[in-house]
Every structure is written in structure tokens, then in C-alpha cells.
Amino acid sequence: MSSPQPFTRVNRESTAGLITRQLREAIMYGRLAPGAQLSEAALAAQFGVSRGPLREATQRLVQEGLVHAEPNRGLFVKELNDHEIKDLYAARIAIETAAGRSIIREQRQEAVTALRAAYEAMQTAAEKGDLEELSDADLHFHEVLVASAGSPRLHRMHQTLMVETRMCLTALQGTYxxxxxxxxxxxxxxxxxxxxxxxxxxxxxxxxxQEALDRLSHSQGAAPKAKV
Amino acid sequence: MSSPQPFTRVNRESTAGLITRQLREAIMYGRLAPGAQLSEAALAAQFGVSRGPLREATQRLVQEGLVHAEPNRGLFVKELNDHEIKDLYAARIAIETAAGRSIIREQRQEAVTALRAAYEAMQTAAEKGDLEELSDADLHFHEVLVASAGSPRLHRMHQTLMVETRMCLTALQGTYxxxxxxxxxxxxxxxxxxxxxxxxxxxxxxxxxQEALDRLSHSQGAAPKAKV
DNA sequence: AATCTGCAGATTGTCAACAATCCTGCAGCA
DNA sequence: TGCTGCAGGATTGTTGACAATCTGCAGATT
Structure with a gap:
């Protein structure tokens, strides 16, 4: 009975927020394929809510750029063409190098520790021959890099870029x-x-x-319409 | 009658999109002050729509980070504290220098032309002694810089940063x-x-x-609670 | 006087119904 | 055969009503 405040403030996520997160994940991992139309009625039924909160959630994704709305015709999952992928990787370079510079400038030693742990996790996955785990660890390394810079804005911008990156990797499976x-x-x-x-x-x-980009381009070239 | 396609596809903006744009602008220019609560019923009445589309619009702004939603308590315009402003400028450096590097790498001569026109417009405003026009032209220069890089992602990310920048400048008027x-x-x-x-x-x-940041910090120091 | 409780009012969250729009397929006409 | 117009069905867009939640105030209790 001596602790001043034994409980922390409860913060329940909004319905729209919950739905947004699930849809974003489905988009990331290809369960909602690039170009696919999102049916409000069907999705709302799946989530067990009315169309109102579903629309709220999809508006967030529209703003994030992962979904585009065509008025009166529906919502479509974003597709990434060659130019988009190139731009995506250029934007990642901008954000990730800025994060790296910030870490160096501020001599954030704990960032170095975290980055080493991240590539060691990659090493472990590589030794196990688990390519999926290696791929996840690879992406995680980049997330650690940007998160370690301690910039909420860089972090936020990078999150969307990483969703898009996962979309690419999911759509173009098997890029060895x-x-x-x-x-x-x-x-x-x-x-x-x-x-x-x-x-x-x-x-x-x-x-x-650049290496990743080359691989993605070759993969697209080798498998025409390899998108799903 | 010889032109193959004399008309372009008509693309009407959605109600939510229209409302989002107007709200964003009101936030940018301080008509909706930092920290202010957005009343759904009042705003919907002003826009002449029901609360549904208004909620859709505000969800976009929530995703963009300009508004934060507290479930069951309402929506609040973002406030920018010292740390936020510092992060904002750091993020702008990241995006703007990446744009500059891209322009240089791709030898985009038309970008140089546009940038020169932009600072010449600043010069004109300075000679007229019109500080508001000078401030607008200053921001426009930065927009031209990033737009000229031809990267949709950098452009998109920068747009939100510029909204936030305008918020700062509006809230801290008179930073001479x-x-x-x-x-x-x-x-x-x-x-x-x-x-x-x-x-x-x-x-x-x-x-x-850094100079802009110093000025903003001094301005905040000199006028305690200068935030409207 | 200070604290607690209950209630009313205001606001947000959600739903179902109706309106509006688009797309597709079919029938009729040239 | 190809084109046009229309109807029907599916889907999106919006509304108003009801439910749920929060806040502030008044009254009761200590």
C-alpha cells in the first residue's frame, strides 16, 4: 500500500484503430493483394461491425497511401510499379541514412549495440537456413536503425516505407x-x-x-506478371 | 476532330477529401489552434454534412498526425512542444537534403531554374517590405526544392512537415x-x-x-505561453 | 469545509436505412 | 454485326437515431 500509483492509465484503442492495424497487416503480407478491391460490406461483416467504423479505418489507410479510394467505385490496395519501387528505395535511403547520421552525431552507443544484435540475429537465421526468418531479421535491422535515431518523424515515415517494402517482398517471393x-x-x-x-x-x-532494387527488378523481369 | 483524345478523365474529389483539405488548412494557419478540440457536430453543421463524412475526414488527419483522437473524449489539434519542433526541423533536413542530392545526381536543370525563381520571388517580397509574402515565398522555396526531386514519397512526407512548419510559424508570429x-x-x-x-x-x-530553430526557441523563451 | 455520489447534459461511437452511383447484361435498332 | 439505351443488381455515400461514455455540477455526507 506504499506505492504511490500502482496502476497506469488505461488506454483502449479505438475500433477504427484496431481495424486499421489488421488491414495494414493483411496488405503487408499479401492477404489483401496489390490491386485488390476492398468490399466494405464484406469486410465490415468479417470484423463484426457496421460499415461506419470500417470506413473510418480505410480512410486512415487512404491517407497513409496504402489504399486508394475511387469515389463511387471503391477502395483498392495500392500497387507498386517499377517507378514506385525505385522511389520507395530512394526514400528509404533518405530516411535510413538520416537516421544513421543522427546516431553517429549523437554518439548513441545503445544503437550500435542494438544494431549488432540485429545482424547477429540475421546470422543465426542464416546458419539455420531459415530464409523467412532471415528476411524478417533483415527488415528488423532496418527498423532498429531508424528507431534508434530517436526521431518520431523519421520513425513514422519509415513505418509506411517498411509496409511497402514488405508488400514488395511478399508479392515477389523467392528472390534468392x-x-x-x-x-x-x-x-x-x-x-x-x-x-x-x-x-x-x-x-x-x-x-x-541498390542491390535489393536490382534483385526486385530482375525478379519482375524473369517472371512476367509475377505479381500474385 | 483529329485529336485522339481531346478530354481527360474527370476525377471528382470525395466529400471526405474536400473536408480534410479545408481542415488541414485551418490547422496550418491557426484557425484551429494547437490543442483545440474539434467538435464533430459543430464542424459537420458548418460543412453542411452529417457527422459520418466529417469523421472520415478527421480520420485522415489522425493518420497524418495533425490531429489526435482520444476515444470517447474527442479529437484534438496537435500541439508542437520543443522536442517536436526540433524533430520537425531534423526531419526537414533529412528530406530536403535528400531532395537536393537527388537533383544534383540527376542534373535536373529545370529544378535549378525553379529554385532561382523561388528565391527571386523572396527577393521581390523583401524589397517590398512585405514580410508575410516573404514568409510564404520562403516556404514555397522549400516546397519547390522537394517537388523538384521528382520523388512522390519525399514529396508526400515533406507536405506534412510543411503543414507542421506553418503551424509553428502561425503560432509564433512576429519572429523577426x-x-x-x-x-x-x-x-x-x-x-x-x-x-x-x-x-x-x-x-x-x-x-x-538551425537558424530557424534557434529563432523559434528564442521566440518561445521570450514570450512565455506565446502559443495562442 | 472538504469529499463523495448521483444525475443531467454534451459529445462521441455505431448502426441500419435510404439515396446515389456505377457496372453489366440484354433487347432493340440500324 | 455493331451500337445504343435501359433495367437490375451491387456497391458506395450519407443521414438520422440510438447507445455509450465522459464531464461538471448540485446535493448529501462526514
Whole structure:
């Protein structure tokens, strides 16, 4: 009975917020495919709510850019064409290098620790031969990079970019690459940050993104209409 | 009768979209003050619609981060504290320098032309002694900078940052500075880009932002609770 | 006087119904 | 055969009503 405030403020998420999160995840992982139309009536029934809250949720996704609304014709999951993917990776470079610079400038040692842990998790997955876990750990590394910069805005902007990145990876499954190379690239980014080498960090991020982009382009070229 | 397609596709904006735009503008220019509660019934009546479309519009603003929703208690216009303003300017540096680098890398000559026109418009406003026009032209310069990079993602992210910037400037009216210095800083950015000097461009953007940030901080220090 | 409780009013959250719009298929005409 | 117009069905857009929640105030209790 001596603790001043044993409970914390309760904060229940709104219905629209709950729905938004689930829809975003479904989009990320391809359960709602690029180009697919979202039926309000069907989705509302699935969520067990009326169409009102469903519309509220989809408006959030519209603003986020993951869904586009065509008045009177419906809502469609965003599709990412070549130009979009290129722009996506360019935007990721901008955000991730800014985060890296911020970490270096502010000498955030705990960020280096977290980044090392992140690429070690990738190493573990690579040794297990678990490509899905490796892919998740790869994305997680990038999330750690930006989250570690401590900038709410960079973090927020990056989250949408990562949703889009996952959409690409989901749609273009099977883009194989050498796991050890994958791990090495991330180690290179983390160690450049650890040694306060901003130029090296930028170069490492850029070449990593370019490599990913090349792979995505080749994958699209090799499998015509490989999108779902 | 020889033109293959003389008309373009008609695209009417949705009710929610229309309302969102107007609310965003009211937030930008302080008509809806930071911290203010948005009353659904009152706003819907003003717009001449039911609460449904109004709620859709405000959900977009919630996702954009300009409004935060507290379930069962209402919607509130975002407030920007010191940390937020600092983060805002850091994010602007990230986006604007990325845009500048992209322009330089792709040797976009029309961007240089547009940037020069933008700072010349600032010069004109400075000579007229019209501080409001100068402020608008200043913000416009930054918009031109990012728009000229031709990256939809950078553009989109920057738009929200500029809304927030305008919010700051509106709330902290009267932050005086020397117009000629203001113009000179923008000329410096544009000319660094024109001469493909990426480092000079970054330095110019960074010092310009730091200067703006210092001014905002001093303004807040000098006028306690200067926030309307 | 200070604190607690209950209630009324205001506001937000959701629902179902109706209106508006679009798309598709079919019938009729040139 | 190809084009046009129309009807029907499906879906989206909006509204008003009711439910749920929160806040502030008045009255009762300590």
C-alpha cells in the first residue's frame, strides 16, 4: 500500500484503430493483394461491425497511401510499379541514412549495440537456413536503425516505407540471394555507424538498397506478371 | 476532330477529401489552434454534412498526425512542444537534403531554374517590405526544392512537415529576422545545387534550419505561453 | 469545509436505412 | 454485326437515431 500509483492509465484503442492495424497487416503480407478491391460490406461483416467504423479505418489507410479510394467505385490496395519501387528505395535511403547520421552525431552507443544484435540475429537465421526468418531479421535491422535515431518523424515515415517494402517482398517471393552476403551487408552498415564513419555508412546503405532494387527488378523481369 | 483524345478523365474529389483539405488548412494557419478540440457536430453543421463524412475526414488527419483522437473524449489539434519542433526541423533536413542530392545526381536543370525563381520571388517580397509574402515565398522555396526531386514519397512526407512548419510559424508570429539574410540563405542553397556541390548544399540547408530553430526557441523563451 | 455520489447534459461511437452511383447484361435498332 | 439505351443488381455515400461514455455540477455526507 506504499506505492504511490500502482496502476497506469488505461488506454483502449479505438475500433477504427484496431481495424486499421489488421488491414495494414493483411496488405503487408499479401492477404489483401496489390490491386485488390476492398468490399466494405464484406469486410465490415468479417470484423463484426457496421460499415461506419470500417470506413473510418480505410480512410486512415487512404491517407497513409496504402489504399486508394475511387469515389463511387471503391477502395483498392495500392500497387507498386517499377517507378514506385525505385522511389520507395530512394526514400528509404533518405530516411535510413538520416537516421544513421543522427546516431553517429549523437554518439548513441545503445544503437550500435542494438544494431549488432540485429545482424547477429540475421546470422543465426542464416546458419539455420531459415530464409523467412532471415528476411524478417533483415527488415528488423532496418527498423532498429531508424528507431534508434530517436526521431518520431523519421520513425513514422519509415513505418509506411517498411509496409511497402514488405508488400514488395511478399508479392515477389523467392528472390534468392546468398545469406552470408546479406548478413555481411548489414554488418557493414552497423560497423560503419559504430566507427562513426558517416560516408561509409551512407555508401553501405546505398549499395545495399541498390542491390535489393536490382534483385526486385530482375525478379519482375524473369517472371512476367509475377505479381500474385 | 483529329485529336485522339481531346478530354481527360474527370476525377471528382470525395466529400471526405474536400473536408480534410479545408481542415488541414485551418490547422496550418491557426484557425484551429494547437490543442483545440474539434467538435464533430459543430464542424459537420458548418460543412453542411452529417457527422459520418466529417469523421472520415478527421480520420485522415489522425493518420497524418495533425490531429489526435482520444476515444470517447474527442479529437484534438496537435500541439508542437520543443522536442517536436526540433524533430520537425531534423526531419526537414533529412528530406530536403535528400531532395537536393537527388537533383544534383540527376542534373535536373529545370529544378535549378525553379529554385532561382523561388528565391527571386523572396527577393521581390523583401524589397517590398512585405514580410508575410516573404514568409510564404520562403516556404514555397522549400516546397519547390522537394517537388523538384521528382520523388512522390519525399514529396508526400515533406507536405506534412510543411503543414507542421506553418503551424509553428502561425503560432509564433512576429519572429523577426533580416529579410536580406533570409533571401541570401536560400540563394546559397539554390546555388550550391546549381554548382552540383552536395556538401555545400547540405551545409546550407542545415545551417538555415538551425537558424530557424534557434529563432523559434528564442521566440518561445521570450514570450512565455506565446502559443495562442 | 472538504469529499463523495448521483444525475443531467454534451459529445462521441455505431448502426441500419435510404439515396446515389456505377457496372453489366440484354433487347432493340440500324 | 455493331451500337445504343435501359433495367437490375451491387456497391458506395450519407443521414438520422440510438447507445455509450465522459464531464461538471448540485446535493448529501462526514
Amino acid at each position: 540471394r546468398d545469406p552470408e552476403d546479406q548478413v555481411a551487408e548489414h554488418r557493414r552498415i552497423a560497423e560503419a555507424i559504430a566507427s562513426a564513419d558517416a560516408e561509409g555508412m551512407v555508401e553501405a546503405v546505398e549499395s545495399h538498397m | 529576422r533580416d529579410p536580406e539574410d533570409q533571401v541570401a540563405e536560400h540563394r546559397r542553397i539554390a546555388e550550391a545545387i546549381a554548382s552540383a556541390d552536395a556538401e555545400g548544399m547540405v551545409e546550407a540547408v542545415e545551417s538555415h534550419m
